[in-house]
Amino acid sequence: MSEAIKPLFWEPEPGLGYHVERRPDGGMNVVFWFVDERTLEHWRRFAETHELYSDRLTRNLYDLRALDDLPEEAIRYAVEVNSDPAARRIRVAVLVSNDRVRQAIERVIALTPPGSGAEIRIFTDPEAAEAWLARPLEEMA
Numbered sequence: 381m382s383e384a385i386k387p388l389f390w391e392p393e394p395g396l397g398y399h400v401e402r403r404p405d406g407g408m409n410v411v412f413w414f415v416d417e418r419t420l421e422h423w424r425r426f427a428e429t430h431e432l433y434s435d436r437l438t439r440n441l442y443d444l445r446a447l448d449d450l451p452e453e454a455i456r457y458a459v460e461v462n463s464d465p466a467a468r469r470i471r472v473a474v475l476v477s478n479d480r481v482r483q484a485i486e487r488v489i490a491l492t493p494p495g496s497g498a499e500i501r502i503f504t505d506p507e508a509a510e511a512w513l514a515r516p517l518e519e520m521a
Contacts, residue, residue, distance in 0.1 A: 389429045396422055407439035407471075407513070413446040415454050424457045431466040438470045439513040440498075443506075445477040450484035458488040462497040470498035473509035 388408070390400040397414035408430075412419075444450070461467065476482045485502050503509035 390426050393422065398423060400426070403439065403441065405439050405513070407441070409441045409443065411443040411446075415447060415451060417453070420451075420454055420457055424461065427461040428464070431461065431464050437518075440470055440472045441475070441509060441513060442472060443475045444481050444485075445475050447476075447481050448478065449480045455484055455487055455491075458485075459491045462488060462492045462500075465496055467498045468496060471513060472498045472500045473513050474500060474502050475506060475509055476502055476504060 388400060388402055392399065395418065397416060397419035398410060398412040400408055400410050403409055474485050476485065482502055485500070489497070489500050501509075501512055503512070
């Protein structure tokens, strides 16, 4: 018996700098190609709504390789969303292509209060990210 596909709660809008699609494992692929205030606000609302309906362990892949940097506002929003207790049910692989974005994600991890937040790992290789996401969810910390 197959489980029903969980709603995505993401609506595309013209001019946004990111896209979301459902992964075959039930998680999400989130790809950013630019970050502006409108994109950040849209992502924040989407992420908060998605966490409200988080009812199982989930694997998400954030592809930030097209970004040269993450603004301070993006880091604050990510810490806020990651601090929700529902985020503890999420494993997140983040793909980066440079040290500035890597350091920004490391700040998100460091600023998230202990005992909350997703299990996040940073990768430059998509295959390594997928291999980590494929590990059994029961192995989450």
